[in-house]
Every structure is written in structure tokens, then in C-alpha cells.
Amino acid sequence: MFHKKRNRWHLIKGQEPTEMDKKILFYQNKGHLVPTRELIKTPEQIEGIRKSGIVNTGVLDLVASEIHAGMSTADIDKLVYDYTVAHNAIPACLGYEGFPKSCCVSINEVVCHGIPNECEILEEGDIVNVDCTTILDGYYADASRMFIIGQTTPEKEKLVRVAKECLEIGMQTAKPYSFVGDLGNAIAKHAHKNGFSVVRDLCGHGVGLQFHEEPNVEHYGKKGTGMLLVPGMVFTIEPMINMGTWEVFIDEEDGWTVVTEDELPSAQWEHTFVMTDHGLEILTY
Ligand code: MF3
Ligand code: CO
Ligand code: CO
Helix, strand or coil: CCCCCCCCCCCCCCCCCCHHHHHHHHHHHCCCCCCCHHHECCHHHHHHHHHHHHHHHHHHHHHHHHCCCCCEHHHHHHHHHHHHHHCCCEECCCCHHHCCCCCEEEECCEEECCCCCCCCECCCCCEEEEEEEEEECCEEEEEEEEEECCCCCHHHHHHHHHHHHHHHHHHHHCCCCCEHHHHHHHHHHHHHHCCCEECCCCCEEECCCCCCEEEEECCCCCCCCCCECCCCEEEEECCEEECCCCCEEECCCCCCCEEECCCCCEEECEEEEEECCCCEEECCC
16 A cells, blocks of 8 residues: 655754654665654654553453353444443544444454444354454554454464464564564564464554554565654554465455455454554553
8 A cells, every 4th residue: 555655754954863863864775664754653642542542442341341152243333332432432443435333343264344244143162353443532543352252163262362472473573673574574473383374465554643554564574674663653563364375355245354265264463552762562452
């Protein structure tokens, strides 16, 4: 979506270059993709996203406490909608590019963007991703978790665990002045070591003032490639890990639901992070 654009870092006229300016210009001069100034959030903006993240976490905690076999995915959607508006916030998914519901609920072989539906009932052994994005006072926070309905197979349990580890490894790898490709490389290594694959067609993203901002955060790739990560940047990491092939397709009928090509299960976890001077801090805890 964004990777063909070439960003330039500009100094502010009449102002001495800061340490940050010098570092960014150093990488830019070596030919790396660097952020624009707009991608570096102010402390006020970060506080706004953090507050939105608190509501977002409340939504997912509510889902965690209510989710059970026999409920429909539309029941989950109603929980998300009601909780969000009761906290003076807006579910970002509702109406986003025509998406008809307040969250995405993606079961088993559905990778992401599953549309909640009264006829879709959760069953014992399902692995379910619920992905919610909250807008509070104009600030966006985006997170998703996996839920296991009752008891599932050891293979699906491992998939859910490894997907979570992939998110954690991505988070630990992303240091200030590292590259998106560094964290993607670490995530893919962990997935492959466990016999799983990484979805390539969808990625994490900058977030905060809009739903989807630069950079693209791919969950695979080469170290030292992709955008330079600078303190103040806010973005998601949201690896989609498949039991079989990495290849996916979009359901022709609804135009949204992303499904694995071999119909084997997929798992995903997502947080919104801010880059600090020491590393990533989670804004959706
Ligand atoms: N929350 C998803 C993400 O992590 C995007 C969902 S878009 C929707 O980026 F329209 F399907 F809701
Ligand atoms: Co996201
Ligand atoms: Co999301």
C-alpha cells in the first residue's frame, strides 16, 4: 500500500538539528526508508492513544469473560458495540470501507476480517480471533486476541501459543533505530522453527490518528529493510500464523473474510505499541 513512496526527513528551519534529526538523516543518507515527521506522535497524542487503548482493553476483557460455546459471533459484536459506545468511544470497524460490524471475529481457518453473523455459532474446540479497534476523542487503538472455546486439539493449542510468542518476539526485537524488517525476520524465524507459516498478504500498520497509517509492518522479511523505527512512532504488530500454507484468499461473496488456501487453521494476536527510547511500550494492555 505504501512501500513505493519515498519519505524525506527535513530539518526545521532556524533550529539546530537534534540527536534524533542526525540519526534519521544518517540512515536516510544510507538509502533507508525513514518516517516523516507526522509519524512521530507528540506526548499529547500518545496520551490520547493510550486512553483509547484503555477502552479497547476493556472491550477485549469483556469478550474474554463472556465468550463461550453456543453464542453467535453477532453476540460478540453486540458486546463490543455496547461497551464501546457506553465509554463514549466509537468502534472503528463499523462502516470502515463498508465493513458492516463493530469488530472482526475469525474462527479456525479464517485468518482475519471475519464478519460477525447471527448464524455463526461458536463450538467446542474452535480457536477464535476477536479484533477490535477503538476511536476515543479521535485517537485509534487496535488489538486482537485469540480465545480457545473449551478444549481444542494440541496442534491448535500450539498454533495459538506460537502466534502469541511471535507477537512477543516482534515486540522485543523492535528497538529504537531498528528496522521493520528486523522484527519481521525474527517473527518468521520463530514461526518456521515451529513448523508454521506467516501470512504475507496482510500486515501490521502505523495507527493513532487514523486506522491505518505508515509504515507497513510485515511479519517476515530481511533484517535492515523496511522503515526505520524512531521513538514516538505508534504502530501495530499483528502476526497471522498458519498451520499449513501461508497463502490466503478472500471470500468472494462478502469481499472481506480472509481464509487460508488449504483451510487449515490460523491464529493472530495484535497490540498497539509506542516506540520509546528503550523499546516498545504496549498501549493496549
Ligand atoms: N483491525 C484490523 C487490523 O488489525 C482491521 C479490520 S478492518 C475491518 O488492522 F474493516 F475489517 F474492520
Ligand atoms: Co491492526
Ligand atoms: Co486489528
